[in-house]
Amino acid sequence: MEPGKRVDYVKSKYICFNCLFPGHTVKACRLPTSCRICHKRHHSLLHHSRPTDTSGSTRENSQLQPKVLHSNVVEDEETKEEEIQLTVMTSQTQVNSQLTTHSTTVALLATALVEVKSEDGHTTVLRALIDPGSQGCFISERAAQSIKARRYPAKGSIVGIGEVKTRINQVVQIQIASRSEEFNLRVKAYVMSKQLTTQIPTKTISTSNWSHLKGLVLADPHFNRRANIDLLLGVNEYAQIVQNDVIKGAPGMPCAQKTTLGWILFGEANIHSEGEESIMVMHHKVEVEDMLKSLWEIDVDTERKLTKEEESCEKLYKETYKRNEEGRYVVKLPFNTTNPQSPDGNTMNAALKRLENLERRFERQPDLRKSYTEVIEEYISLKHMEEVPEDEIGKRSVYLPHHAVVRTDKETTKTRVVFDASCKGTNGISLNDELMIGPVLQEDLRSIIMRWRMHKICFASDIEKMYRMVLINQEDADFQRVLWRQNTSISDEVKHFRLLTVTFGTASAPYLAVKTLIQLAIDEGGNFPIAARMIHEDFYVDDLMSGCDTVLEALEAIKQLQDILKKGKFRLQKWSSNSPEILRSIEERDRSSKANIDIKVDGTIKALGLSWDLGYDEFRYNLNLQPHTNNVTKREVLSDLQKLFDPLGWIAPAIVQAKIFVQRLWLEGYGWDSLIENKLRTEWIDIRDDLNNVGELKVQRWLQTLTRASGIMFNQNTIPPMLHPGDVKSEI
Known part of the structure; x- marks a missing residue:
């Protein structure tokens, strides 16, 4: 079997890439081994050797680049995994001045203060960068946490200058509202674990002689002060907020553009600076959007490295x-x-x-x-x-x-x-x-x-x-x-x-x-x-x-x-x-007064919760979905699906029907808030109601194993090759 087919087989069987045993990911694997060829954390049988030419050098650079398919899904030659591909060009150049003190200009980027609301109604005010050069919208991790935004999976990467990649794993649905007039807009924003930008502007700017801005209701009243950016609005959002009025300033003064968020300012601005000046260039490009793909993916974790802030x-x-x-x-x-x-x-x-x-x-x-x-x-x-x-x-x-x-x-x-x-x-x-x-x-x-x-x-x-x-x-x-x-x-x-x-x-x-x-x-x-x-x-x-x-x-x-x-x-x-x-x-x-202990994530019991019955020493599921309504949308279906808490995959056969149903909605081309037709709605309600049967599932907590060498261990020295660990009866 070719290495690529072996990789596909391992993924389909939910097997660890390192030890080839089921039940855990490569990150959780405790076997201290690695590939004998490249020394990375996968089994040697899964190593994919790339062809070399007669001189021993690798193939031409162009051959190693990912193939771009007709559907705009980027497929990597080695992993064959589809994912969101975000191209990000961000650079900061330090320009040393030849003069110790001089008057110079900076490029002022458009910012706005907007009210941001999560799907659950939590609201805060964020400083947003308005970037027509971005095809995506991004929100910082701390901002997503502050509004308790519901997370949806979105596997992908952001590629920057020098081919530097940053992973993205989540996307949120938010609503932004103007602070100056009645206007709101629903936005899908990718969650960035790292900061979106450095503080903007790079230096505090004096506005004392900008007479052309008097009387304007600014989208960001403190645009000239350095502050963090927690939201980036891309070209789609810019197209919906922009209005006709534009006021151009004199040389060394920024332009003002009227938007539904207020007047935004951008362009060159004269400042009195000393030392160095920073130049920031930003460009975001979203090539593919596939939020639901990760519902069917295997989690191939790698050891996480700390960021500089961490x-x-x-x-x-x-x-x-x-x-x-x-x-x-x-x-x-x-x-x-x-x-x-x-x-x-x-x-x-x-x-x-x-x-x-x-x-x-x-x-x-x-x-x-x-x-x-x-x-x-x-x-x-x-x-x-x-x-x-x-x-x-x-x-x-x-x-x-x-x-x-x-x-x-x-x-x-x-x-x-x-x-x-x-x-x-x-x-x-x-x-x-x-x-x-x-x-x-x-x-x-x-x-x-x-x-x-x-x-x-x-x-x-x-x-x-x-x-x-x-x-x-x-x-x-x-x-x-x-x-x-x-x-x-x-x-x-x-x-x-x-x-x-x-x-x-x-x-x-x-x-x-x-x-x-x-x-x-x-x-x-x-x-x-x-x-x-x-x-x-x-x-x-x-x-x-x-x-x-x-x-x-x-x-x-x-x-x-x-x-x-x-x-x-x-x-x-x-x-x-x-x-x-x-x-x-x-x-x-x-002592606890409860006979059943709820197992929670971040202090929250999920709609489909896992609990431990002390008397019988077994796990059980508790279903607590909200009553369904007659009007069903794709957003509501996905929301229900994300609430199902199944950390070990015990009820995957029950959940897979719901996943396939979501896939059908995606293929049918339903919008997020479009009502689903009666036939599909009835099918979803049947699937949803059938989930009530998972309450009858019981899983023994103890695996009949011991954690000391004196008992039975799952290794070749204590278990015959043809005997499955689950068949072993421990003698206590």
């Missing part, structure tokens, strides 16, 4: 974290700038308006007022929040609006206070805009569940108030101020407080909390080796899913986990286990 975030944490006399960790907010501008945006007014809105909601919902007040009072009593001294109220600070999120499925606190660090001030900059997000430090949930199934005795728990157990450096506390009226009367004085811990709602909070947990394992792991390993391998954010081969080993592991976490002032709660002996060893107040 490396900076790691370095900052390592150099600045400390522990107080109690052993609690104290960390600094990881700013991406040395001079944060968010305190200059008068955020207190926005926070006050949001507080007044919240208080009006309290009048309609007295129970919410009671539970919300209890949470705030708990913050104060635990010294997680303190009142700002009167003589410090005038200091530079950022005020965070806050609101309630009520979770009826929670065992403990039903009401959570969420702080909106993405709320922009009058200068268009929010606290989250200036915080680094940090790298992902833990394994994905799929790997943790697979490892969890290897343990005969298993247990689960979570860390109580994990974020709030990590203190913020006192210097950064004023970046986390809040307003609160302690008494119920709206006529009482509003007081100023500041949060003293890692705050839920800030962009860096997940990283800081998880990094601190890992740092605790590093600092104290010498005395608690079992617990240190479990912290590195078996935590998903604050949720622990681990186990051992015997009850005695599990009891020792639990004791070590409790002891090591106490060193950092963390506490484990809501314990559950398949072993009665384990549960009896845990104080009753720390």
